[in-house]
Amino acid sequence: MTESGTLYVVATPIGNLGDITQRAISTLQLVDAIAAEDTRHTVGLLRHLGISKPLLAVHEHNEQQSAQGLIKRLQAGESIALVTDAGTPAVSDPGALVVQGVRQAGLAVVPIPGVSAVITALSAAGIVQPGFYFEGFLPASGSQRRKRLEILKTLPTTLVFYEAPHRIVECVTDLAAVLGGHRQLTLARELTKTFETIHTCGLAEAVAWLQADPNQQRGEFVLLVHADVQEKAEGLDDETLRILQRLLQELPLKQAVALATDITGQKKNELYEAALAFKAANTHE
Template identity: 45%
Template sequence: MSGSLYVVSTPIGNLDDLSRRALEVLGQVDWVAAEDTRHSQTLLNHLGIKARLISCHDHNEAERSPELVARLRDGESGALISDAGTPLVSDPGYRLVRACQDAGVAVVPVPGASALLAALAVSGQPSDRFLFEGFVPSKGAARENALRRLAGLDVTSVIFEAPHRVVSLLESLAGLVDADRELTLCRELTKRFETVRRGPVAELLEWVRGDKDQRRGELVLVLSPAARGEQLSEQDRALAKALLAELPVSRAARVLAAHTGLKRQELYNYLEAIDS
């Protein structure tokens, strides 16, 4: 194991989800780089692992990486973990991984639990293509613009959100999507009060408003793909109708595709539907 950095996934709730391989690696490495050493110490104590913990988080990763790379080049072995789940997924670590690769140090994945993939797997939404957005901006125009962009995507979107902001996020989405647009809310995955509920955005908004328990814990939201018409802004829909009044469907689709950047065939199908 000497001279390698192991990127180790840890449980997102249920401790039995730690793999046997992850347990062996954490028990054998010389040190463990962790986002929050206090949180990770509790996990290692529970597992009966005595490993030296080294803090590695957003605020010190750039400075800490050369030190850790030097240790690895001297023959030590190390593991990188996050507070929960798979490191680097909305968590620190990529700077350390890049530094190791640039220095010729082996970086070895030890896969396991991931809130992103767990939510996608149980969401009931299409999973052949998806976008992982992570956390959207917390407020202002940046937040609204991010949600507007997600509302127009023709692929499933996975969003992390803080519990105290979930109502405002659902309110914004409800104003951006069609009434039957689905979303799956996944809360406290693998934990005692795990919740998975799928339904129209407006329906889930009313449910979360009325049940304060749904505004607690870790949340992952999985938004279904936009229908063809939803990918167009209100202005573009108005333009589509104006084009149809003057042009055949095929020519209108060509002009609208050039204007929006969307696929011409999908726009043709949309225009044909509203023209019939």
């Protein structure tokens, strides 16, 4: 049962409706009203669940004003569920201002966890390095996006971004230009949906992969830029690293290192250390 005067932050599926939790369903059934990012979208989910509740619109353009209205309703004893179109409210989606306002008013906020696009993508990417930095959506402006990436490039961990289909090519182009084409990228597209795609490649190759099939530019994206292993290969230039990385995709480690030594003329021990770093960073040799 729900408590009066309580805001429930309810995670909803990011695609497959079967991913909703039983606790989320029970909460949506019992609250007095549901605050939604897009009421039209939420109606479809509620219809699927056989639930009918009053809907309140809370989106990025009215969130501050809506928060005050929700607080008054909560103070009057109502229980309200806060949902977004997909995933968890207040995480790269509207909701943070509402939660902040409700907490500051001394009212209860209860999280009802569920599917996360970030964790879903990470779980299937096979990135072995611990930790990640979640940025969410980068600026839409190319200059501002590149400026932000210049700051993020120094972080020694996996970088996680969201991106929309109409900006995916230009975004990945900037990722390669600023972060370096030698870094690995996992593109996770349409997660939990019919055309789910999870593809890992070098950042230098990612734009060509996207452009080779326009279907791969559709849907919502989670972009995982693997941690930079070039620091572990100090003294090797980008072209040498690219050659080594490509050979590791086709050959066992020792053979790839031996061939890279012949091709580039670099020291075998340096190439071997770089190969080990690549192997640790990625799921395939």
